[in-house]
Amino acid sequence: MLWFKTLLILLLSLLVQGIELNLNNSESIDSALSLVADGMLNYYAGKNYGGTIGMFVPPAYWWEAGAAFNGLLNRYLATGNDTYNMLTMQGMLHQIGDNSDYMPANYSTSEGNDDQAFWGLLAMSAAESNFTNPPPDEPQWLELAQAVFNQQVYRWDTGTCNGGLRWQITQFNHGYTYKNSVSNGAFFQLAARLGRYTGNQTFFEWADKVYNWSVAVGLVLDDYSVLDGKSTKDNCSAIELTQWTYNSGFYMAGSAFLYNATGSEVWKNRTSGFVDKAAEMFFYEYIVYEPACEVSATCNYDQTSFKGFLCRFMAYTAMLAPFTRETIEPYLKTTARAAATACSGGYDGVTCGNQWWWNNGTWDGLYGLGEQMSALEAIVAVPFMDAAPLYTHANGGSSTGDNMAGLYDDETSWAPPSYLPLNSILLLVLFWMPMLVI
Ligand SMILES: *[C@@H]1O[C@H](CO)[C@@H](O)[C@H](O)[C@H]1NC(C)=O
Ligand SMILES: *[C@@H]1O[C@H](CO)[C@@H](O)[C@H](O)[C@H]1NC(C)=O
Ligand SMILES: *[C@@H]1O[C@H](CO)[C@@H](O)[C@H](O)[C@H]1NC(C)=O
Ligand SMILES: *[C@@H]1O[C@H](CO)[C@@H](O)[C@H](O)[C@H]1NC(C)=O
Ligand SMILES: *[C@@H]1O[C@H](CO)[C@@H](O)[C@H](O)[C@H]1NC(C)=O
Ligand SMILES: *[C@@H]1O[C@H](CO)[C@@H](O)[C@H](O)[C@H]1NC(C)=O
Ligand SMILES: *[C@@H]1O[C@H](CO)[C@@H](O)[C@H](O)[C@H]1NC(C)=O
Ligand SMILES: *[C@@H]1O[C@H](CO)[C@@H](O)[C@H](O)[C@H]1NC(C)=O
Ligand SMILES: *[C@@H]1O[C@H](CO)[C@@H](O)[C@H](O)[C@H]1NC(C)=O
Numbered sequence: 001m002l003w004f005k006t007l008l009i010l011l012l013s014l015l016v017q018g019i020e021l022n023l024n025n026s027e028s029i030d031s032a033l034s035l036v037a038d039g040m041l042n043y044y045a046g047k048n049y050g051g052t053i054g055m056f057v058p059p060a061y062w063w064e065a066g067a068a069f070n071g072l073l074n075r076y077l078a079t080g081n082d083t084y085n086m087l088t089m090q091g092m093l094h095q096i097g098d099n100s101d102y103m104p105a106n107y108s109t110s111e112g113n114d115d116q117a118f119w120g121l122l123a124m125s126a127a128e129s130n131f132t133n134p135p136p137d138e139p140q141w142l143e144l145a146q147a148v149f150n151q152q153v154y155r156w157d158t159g160t161c162n163g164g165l166r167w168q169i170t171q172f173n174h175g176y177t178y179k180n181s182v183s184n185g186a187f188f189q190l191a192a193r194l195g196r197y198t199g200n201q202t203f204f205e206w207a208d209k210v211y212n213w214s215v216a217v218g219l220v221l222d223d224y225s226v227l228d229g230k231s232t233k234d235n236c237s238a239i240e241l242t243q244w245t246y247n248s249g250f251y252m253a254g255s256a257f258l259y260n261a262t263g264s265e266v267w268k269n270r271t272s273g274f275v276d277k278a279a280e281m282f283f284y285e286y287i288v289y290e291p292a293c294e295v296s297a298t299c300n301y302d303q304t305s306f307k308g309f310l311c312r313f314m315a316y317t318a319m320l321a322p323f324t325r326e327t328i329e330p331y332l333k334t335t336a337r338a339a340a341t342a343c344s345g346g347y348d349g350v351t352c353g354n355q356w357w358w359n360n361g362t363w364d365g366l367y368g369l370g371e372q373m374s375a376l377e378a379i380v381a382v383p384f385m386d387a388a389p390l391y392t393h394a395n396g397g398s399s400t401g402d403n404m405a406g407l408y409d410d411e412t413s414w415a416p417p418s419y420l421p422l423n424s425i426l427l428l429v430l431f432w433m434p435m436l437v438i
């Protein structure tokens with residue numbers, strides 16, 4: 001029975017060890033990232049026969065794919081490993097939609113402004129890193145980011161709450177009456193990054209405007225807390241108080257991009273403000289966690305990915321606003337180690353969990369796309385702080401833009417529709433027909 005004991009001990013040690021990660025060693029970092037990225041890509045639909053390119057298997061949301069590709073792109077920028085560049089590029093181009101605006105017909109009826117922004121920010125990341133340009137007959141990265149920006153400018157709604165973006169794009173979705181920090185924070189960051197990349201003042205003005213509105217309406221507080229959202233039904237009087245990690249991250253990195261582009265003390269102070277608040281609010285002994293759902297173990301399928309984006313945005317902040325690096329680095333390093341240790345579950349022994357501070361890094365039994373995405377972002381964040389500087393149009397970025405991107409004639413598919421779209425009516429009829437027969 002000795003062999004059995006040995007096997008058991010071997011298995012157990014596999015289970016508790018987690019992924020080995022030495023942050024002083026770039027090979028160790030990249031091999032840890034390979035395990036986590038490969039785990040994430042187990043959920044990638046595009047690699048299955050007949051699966052959709054650029055989508056992850058259900059119940060994954062469409063936006064998560066855009067977020068996942070950004071994780072893979074940043075992994076390449078941080079480590080130089082280009083294994084998934086082709087897969088990333090294919091996914092990015094397959095999901096642009098018929099009008100090249102990240103409103104693909106399959107998902108547009110359930111698409112929120114935040115969902116579209118995740119893809120717009122991915123396109124922006126590609127432009128900023130001089131990622132391989134699409135073939136000339138395809139829309140270019142900068143153009144795609146501008147398409148998202150232009151449409152969101154159009155959707156800025158002064159009818160209620162003195163401005164702001166609604167969460168959802170179409171009025172039939174739950175959430176159309178909600179103006180929240182993820183949609184507005186992502187739009188703010190997109191405007192900031194377009195401003196830095198192009199130098200065009202219009203983008204800076206919009207970033208300023210969205211930020212001012214977020215403060216005025218009470219989504220961003222004086223102490224740099226970022227609250228979730230407000231309802232248009234009461235003209236944004238009451239507030240939904242929940243604080244999510246990534247909402248803070250959107251405003252933090254947006255401020256850092258603006259600081260980097262302008263050197264302004266206003267944006268410097270705001271950057272520090274968001275960093276200090278996030279450090280206080282979202283870390284337990286230097287390890288990131290999601291206070292809104294993690295302690296109660298009620299995070300849903302995509303909420304498990306949110307804290308990864310805070311890590312991503314803190315890495316951008318440390319890079320672009322170097323005065324924050326000393327503060328940020330210990331948080332990201334401790335978090336990356338804890339995330340790797342907690343990737344110790346599943347039959348393969350390297351499946352990532354959700355609670356990284358918990359029980360000294362033992363796997364908490366949870367698994368999924370969100371857990372893999374978060375761990376990938378957390379580990380990438382450390383080398384990403386030292387990745388090559390992000391380009392602008394003026395210093396090496398070669399992506400070309402189009403000021404009119406996204407503003408095609410047929411407004412109905414991207415503007416809030418005022419009637420039930422034909423395909424929805426057809427679906428409704430098809431759905432109810434069998435019941436009528438019975
Ligand atoms: C990594 O380097 C730091 C400082 O250079 C050192 O304090 C730390 O012990 C090193 N860690 C490992 C695992 O080698
Ligand atoms: C690059 O990443 C791939 C997939 O994650 C991995 O198989 C490969 O070993 C990595 N290459 C290097 C040089 O680390
Ligand atoms: C839309 O769905 C169809 C059918 O599932 C699929 O073939 C197509 O690739 C999808 N398009 C996108 C952009 O995901
Ligand atoms: C809604 O609130 C804004 C301030 O946020 C105010 O300017 C506006 O007058 C209010 N509108 C209504 C209809 O009460
Ligand atoms: C934002 O508010 C500041 C004052 O806090 C003001 O100087 C600036 O003009 C405002 N920006 C926009 C675009 O409204
Ligand atoms: C930035 O913060 C410093 C220190 O708190 C303060 O002295 C300064 O007035 C602030 N600057 C601006 C432009 O808000
Ligand atoms: C936590 O894990 C570390 C390294 O894996 C180990 O050195 C330490 O003793 C553990 N602490 C507890 C309380 O189990
Ligand atoms: C802007 O970011 C780059 C890194 O991308 C950094 O080297 C530079 O110092 C930053 N600029 C300012 C004003 O901090
Ligand atoms: C950016 O990419 C273009 C096209 O591939 C290339 O010509 C250019 O040299 C690259 N710029 C930098 C700074 O590497």
Ligand SMILES: *[C@@H]1O[C@H](CO)[C@@H](O)[C@H](O)[C@H]1NC(C)=O
Pocket residue numbers: 200201202203403
């Ligand atoms: C600046 O950006 C705005 C918004 O996209 C656009 O309307 C304007 O034409 C741009 N200006 C220049 C000089 O490109």
